[in-house]
Amino acid sequence: MAILGRKGDTGADRELVEAHKLITTTEVEQIRQSLIEEHADLVVRGMLDSDVRTKLEKIVMKDYRMVTKGNPDVVRYIVRETIGTGVIEEILQDESITDIGYNGNELIIETNDQKRIFDTDVEVTDTYIIRLVNKFANANDRDFTSKNPIFDGRFENIRINAVHTQNTAPESGTTMALRVVRPRLALTEDNFGAFAPPFMKDFFRFAALSKANMVISGTTGTGKTELHKFISSYIPFDHRIILIEDTPETFMKTMFPDKDIFSWVTNDDVSVTELIKAGLRSHPVWMMVTETRGQEAYEMIQTVLSGHSIITSLHATDARAIPARFVNMAKMGYQVDEDSLTRDIRTYFDLGIHIKKVVYHGRVIRYLSEIIGFHPEGDLTIFKQRFVDGHFEYETFDLPESYLTRLEDEMLDVREMNFPTNIKEERPLPEAEVTSYQTVIPLVKKDSGSGVMNKINDLKSSVFNKSEPEDDDLEEPDVNVTFQEEPEDAQEEILTEDTEQEGEPKNVGFKSKLFGKRKDSEDEPDDAQEETPTRDTEQEDKPKKSGLKAKLFGKRKAVEEEPPTQDDTDGSDTMARNISSNVVDMIKAKQNKG
Numbered sequence: 001m002a003i004l005g006r007k008g009d010t011g012a013d014r015e016l017v018e019a020h021k022l023i024t025t026t027e028v029e030q031i032r033q034s035l036i037e038e039h040a041d042l043v044v045r046g047m048l049d050s051d052v053r054t055k056l057e058k059i060v061m062k063d064y065r066m067v068t069k070g071n072p073d074v075v076r077y078i079v080r081e082t083i084g085t086g087v088i089e090e091i092l093q094d095e096s097i098t099d100i101g102y103n104g105n106e107l108i109i110e111t112n113d114q115k116r117i118f119d120t121d122v123e124v125t126d127t128y129i130i131r132l133v134n135k136f137a138n139a140n141d142r143d144f145t146s147k148n149p150i151f152d153g154r155f156e157n158i159r160i161n162a163v164h165t166q167n168t169a170p171e172s173g174t175t176m177a178l179r180v181v182r183p184r185l186a187l188t189e190d191n192f193g194a195f196a197p198p199f200m201k202d203f204f205r206f207a208a209l210s211k212a213n214m215v216i217s218g219t220t221g222t223g224k225t226e227l228h229k230f231i232s233s234y235i236p237f238d239h240r241i242i243l244i245e246d247t248p249e250t251f252m253k254t255m256f257p258d259k260d261i262f263s264w265v266t267n268d269d270v271s272v273t274e275l276i277k278a279g280l281r282s283h284p285v286w287m288m289v290t291e292t293r294g295q296e297a298y299e300m301i302q303t304v305l306s307g308h309s310i311i312t313s314l315h316a317t318d319a320r321a322i323p324a325r326f327v328n329m330a331k332m333g334y335q336v337d338e339d340s341l342t343r344d345i346r347t348y349f350d351l352g353i354h355i356k357k358v359v360y361h362g363r364v365i366r367y368l369s370e371i372i373g374f375h376p377e378g379d380l381t382i383f384k385q386r387f388v389d390g391h392f393e394y395e396t397f398d399l400p401e402s403y404l405t406r407l408e409d410e411m412l413d414v415r416e417m418n419f420p421t422n423i424k425e426e427r428p429l430p431e432a433e434v435t436s437y438q439t440v441i442p443l444v445k446k447d448s449g450s451g452v453m454n455k456i457n458d459l460k461s462s463v464f465n466k467s468e469p470e471d472d473d474l475e476e477p478d479v480n481v482t483f484q485e486e487p488e489d490a491q492e493e494i495l496t497e498d499t500e501q502e503g504e505p506k507n508v509g510f511k512s513k514l515f516g517k518r519k520d521s522e523d524e525p526d527d528a529q530e531e532t533p534t535r536d537t538e539q540e541d542k543p544k545k546s547g548l549k550a551k552l553f554g555k556r557k558a559v560e561e562e563p564p565t566q567d568d569t570d571g572s573d574t575m576a577r578n579i580s581s582n583v584v585d586m587i588k589a590k591q592n593k594g
Contacts, residue, residue, distance in 0.1 A: 023068070057079050196394075204234065209410060214231065215352055242287050276289070305348060350373065350402070355368060
């Protein structure tokens with residue numbers, strides 16, 4: 001849903017426009033500076049607190065009514081720009097968003113299952129990104145400048161890393177990676193089928209109840225923390241948990257108020273190792289470090305040897321690499337006997353769990369890849385799964401004797417676990433359980449599902465799904481459709497979707513074949529050209545913006561202010577004639593080639 005304001009007087013001619021077009025950049029900057037000087041605390045807190053933003057909006061509405069003309073959309077726009085998030089705050093309104101990145105040129109967003117460029121006509125500049133990062137830096141009592149070009153910090157549930165343009169390549173600008181973590185479970189019993197076979201839920205439940213020592217491995221972004229939270233949901237209140245994080249991202253104490261959780265966070269003065277030592281004096285059953293990265297690995301091993309249970313995660317290529325990774329990290333702070341330490345891990349650790357992710361048809365599929373039982377004589381495979389072209393292939397094996405003994409010691413009946421041993425089967429990807437990308441992000445201008453684009457899709461289907469045409473078909477081609485009249489902004493959206501940037505390889509798909517000769521349209525009548533603006537149109541007396549989007553939208557105002565005359569040819573009719581001519585040429589060429 002777009003941020004809208006009002007342009008013009010009341011009545012039939014009232015036109016919806018975006019709020020940022022109703023106030024000048026200079027006016028916004030003046031109000032922003034005034035708010036920062038007079039209400040600095042509110043500006044910082046307002047980045048994530050909606051109540052604080054509401055308070056700032058009331059201040060702007062009262063103190064700057066002459067400039068905003070009392071327009072609540074303009075007021076909200078000013079406050080967003082003032083607190084330093086602007087369009088990024090709009091993106092964060094979509095709770096499916098997990099990551100926002102700026103690579104120096106483009107704003108990129110990620111959800112649990114998709115990644116894409118955020119397409120908006122609101123220009124995202126290097127200055128804007130630097131200003132945004134500085135708001136987070138100020139909240140952390142830091143500066144982000146050319147003299148302090150690297151910033152890594154957090155603010156409530158947001159973690160941010162940025163590198164100043166001073167230290168980026170000439171063709172790039174300031175880069176930023178922002179991760180937002182929300183207190184919710186992404187992996188639940190309802191969508192578990194997209195991760196592993198249903199019987200594995202009971203396997204993890206019994207692992208939690210038996211206090212098995214577990215290490216979750218995988219590459220970045222595979223969902224290690226989400227599986228950690230899922231397993232922890234089965235831990236009873238009687239088992240005290242010491243949870244140690246360097247960045248608060250699990251929110252387990254919020255999500256599981258029925259559990260006994262001591263939730264601790266490291267800082268520059270207190271390390272993970274020190275918190276582990278303090279935790280062992282707090283009578284825990286579980287010692288959890290969300291991610292083991294360094295010498296604290298040694299303390300985790302000592303925790304297991306002292307009779308406590310652990311769940312942690314680390315980066316590794318597969319489950320069998322876990323012991324070697326633990327030993328190498330322990331060596332960062334201690335002199336150890338590698339063979340002895342490896343033997344301790346394989347003797348007293350229970351389960352190694354590995355997760356993978358793949359991109360399938362534009363979606364990220366995260367799935368359980370392997371579970372092994374550690375053993376001094378060699379690790380034993382318990383479960384293995386592969387994702388192959390839309391379906392899973394999995395197999396199970398015997399449970400290790402040491403793990404069966406642990407279940408018996410905790411008086412758990414293995415028969416109730418319903419784990420089918422020694423099977424090899426396939427199962428389809430359960431589409432209903434894969435989280436889909438439901439965008440509610442405003443400011444997106446494209447609408448590919450209506451108007452002329454539907455006509456083009458129908459045209460594509462009719463051409464490429466038909467058999468070879470007969471000669472008679474060429475006289476009256478089925479593709480000679482007539483387009484319904486579309487508003488001017490719809491024509492502009494079509495150009496946005498179909499036009500290619502200069503210097504990039506041309507798209508070889510259907511649209512390229514139809515519109516690839518757009519420059520040849522110079523031979524068309526002048527009135528047709530006026531109705532269908534090309535990608536090269538630029539505003540006079542205005543510096544060129546970088547990128548295709550800027551070239552198209554740079555002329556938006558001029559296009560809006562030129563009402564079409566009765567003699568003008570409708571742009572959609574011109575496009576229809578162009579399409580028909582091009583398609584007929586394609587069919588003839590195909591016949592001649594045959």
